[in-house]
Amino acid sequence: MSFRKDFIWGAATASYQIEGAAFEDGKGRNVWDDFTHAKGNVFGGHTGDVACDHYHLFKQDVALMKEMGVKNYRFSLSWARILPEGTGAVNQKGIDFYNALIDELVAAGIRPFITLFHWDYPSALQAKGAWTNPESPKWFEAYTEICARAFGDRVKDFITFNEPQCFIGLGYGSGVHAPGYRLPLNATVPMSHHVLVAHGLAVKKLRELVPGVRVGYAPCGDARIPASDSPADIEAARKSYFDVGDDPAGWAFNVSWWSDPAILGCYPEAGLSKLGQYLPDGWEKDMETICQPLDFYAQNIYNGRIVKAADNEYGYEFVDFEPGHPKTAIQWFITPEALYWGPKLLYERYKTPFLISENGMSAHDAVSLDGKVHDPNRQDYMHRYLREYKRAAEDGVDAIGYLAWSLMDNFEWAFGYFDRFGLVYVDYTTQKRTIKDSFYWYKEVMEQNGENL
Ligand code: NOJ
Numbered sequence: 001m002s003f004r005k006d007f008i009w010g011a012a013t014a015s016y017q018i019e020g021a022a023f024e025d026g027k028g029r030n031v032w033d034d035f036t037h038a039k040g041n042v043f044g045g046h047t048g049d050v051a052c053d054h055y056h057l058f059k060q061d062v063a064l065m066k067e068m069g070v071k072n073y074r075f076s077l078s079w080a081r082i083l084p085e086g087t088g089a090v091n092q093k094g095i096d097f098y099n100a101l102i103d104e105l106v107a108a109g110i111r112p113f114i115t116l117f118h119w120d121y122p123s124a125l126q127a128k129g130a131w132t133n134p135e136s137p138k139w140f141e142a143y144t145e146i147c148a149r150a151f152g153d154r155v156k157d158f159i160t161f162n163e164p165q166c167f168i169g170l171g172y173g174s175g176v177h178a179p180g181y182r183l184p185l186n187a188t189v190p191m192s193h194h195v196l197v198a199h200g201l202a203v204k205k206l207r208e209l210v211p212g213v214r215v216g217y218a219p220c221g222d223a224r225i226p227a228s229d230s231p232a233d234i235e236a237a238r239k240s241y242f243d244v245g246d247d248p249a250g251w252a253f254n255v256s257w258w259s260d261p262a263i264l265g266c267y268p269e270a271g272l273s274k275l276g277q278y279l280p281d282g283w284e285k286d287m288e289t290i291c292q293p294l295d296f297y298a299q300n301i302y303n304g305r306i307v308k309a310a311d312n313e314y315g316y317e318f319v320d321f322e323p324g325h326p327k328t329a330i331q332w333f334i335t336p337e338a339l340y341w342g343p344k345l346l347y348e349r350y351k352t353p354f355l356i357s358e359n360g361m362s363a364h365d366a367v368s369l370d371g372k373v374h375d376p377n378r379q380d381y382m383h384r385y386l387r388e389y390k391r392a393a394e395d396g397v398d399a400i401g402y403l404a405w406s407l408m409d410n411f412e413w414a415f416g417y418f419d420r421f422g423l424v425y426v427d428y429t430t431q432k433r434t435i436k437d438s439f440y441w442y443k444e445v446m447e448q449n450g451e452n453l
Pocket residue numbers: 014017162163300358405412421
């Protein structure tokens with residue numbers, strides 16, 4: 001048994017993390033341009049002003065993908081590069097850039113997956129209250145329409161939002177990401193509702209304008225791994241995975257608040273009882289718009305938490321990792337079973353073809369004396385995780401694909417350039433790219449459709 005024959009193997013990136021050209025060719029500012037330029041927000045004062053300079057080097061990057069047998073590439077569009085003010089006048093040079101990138105991908109035989117929004121929110125719309133503004137779903141719908149009309153002839157795979165948990169939870173709850181606000185629940189909960197409405201409007205718009213479109217959504221969440229195979233622990237993991245908290249700084253980090261409305265058409269009971277009071281008036285009438293059929297449900301999964309049954313008010317408790325449990329450079333625990341239990345529990349609940357839209361490892365890579373980048377740790381990480389994902393597919397999850405994070409080292413948000421997630425090493429001084437050993441290994445995995453895992 002293996003992955004399905006048409007399994008989507010590929011890699012992913014996001015606009016602010018790789019493009020650079022932050023103030024070029026008419027691009028408007030976004031909240032990350034502002035956040036990185038304010039002191040103390042990002043490690044080392046790093047910014048995405050240049051990043052991997054992909055805006056200028058995209059042809060080289062596409063050639064590299066072709067060389068490595070990448071057949072599917074997920075990237076995001078910079079909203080403010082296309083609409084400098086967020087709404088209104090279109091920046092033709094922004095459209096030209098993405099057209100050139102898409103043409104290059106198609107010519108190289110690479111299927112483009114567009115993420116409409118991966119966190120770089122236009123500053124002009126931030127000034128109008130961003131997602132607190134009841135008009136904000138309409139702004140996103142209008143932006144989607146422009147993208148659908150401009151790129152929908154060649155791009156058929158779209159993802160509406162990447163990790164709403166993070167851009168709301170970290171951007172407006174804990175404030176560690178742009179725009180760096182720490183707002184109370186009566187602001188962030190309505191924001192989440194507006195994001196969900198925007199998602200629904202975008203799905204509808206894409207279906208209306210792009211023949212043959214396939215639309216997905218890419219939230220995230222630490223998967224849950226039952227402490228044992230006992231039914232009680234499995235149920236505890238399930239319960240914990242879909243539970244919702246109400247800590248103002250951390251409530252957004254859950255799966256069901258963001259996915260149940262989009263796929264099941266209702267907010268989860270566990271969330272409504274704690275957060276329902278903060279939803280905007282008349283929220284019920286939006287549920288039909290929010291719940292649109294999806295062609296695939298994507299998730300970014302990097303790790304999981306171990307859960308066991310407990311005789312407490314929650315019915316579960318978390319189990320600490322043993323001392324010295326392996327971690328990645330960014331200090332995330334390595335938990336391969338997250339790619340078994342995550343897809344399994346998510347597919348069981350949402351019953352929608354499932355895509356891993358991100359998974360990968362940060363490490364302190366370096367170019368060795370032989371000029372190569374040896375990263376056996378990343379290869380081992382991917383190997384272990386992919387075996388678990390394959391096991392989930394064999395156990396009945398309709399697993400349609402896996403997109404590695406990331407094609408190349410890039411700007412890791414508040415951590416700047418400290419950690420490296422790429423399959424390609426980037427020297428940020430010279431912009432020289434070096435293919436890492438793990439990428440040569442992943443090439444074989446893709447070629448063999450995972451038979452060698
Ligand atoms: C999720 C985010 O979507 C991506 O932008 C980020 O770089 C990776 N995780 C790694 O943290």
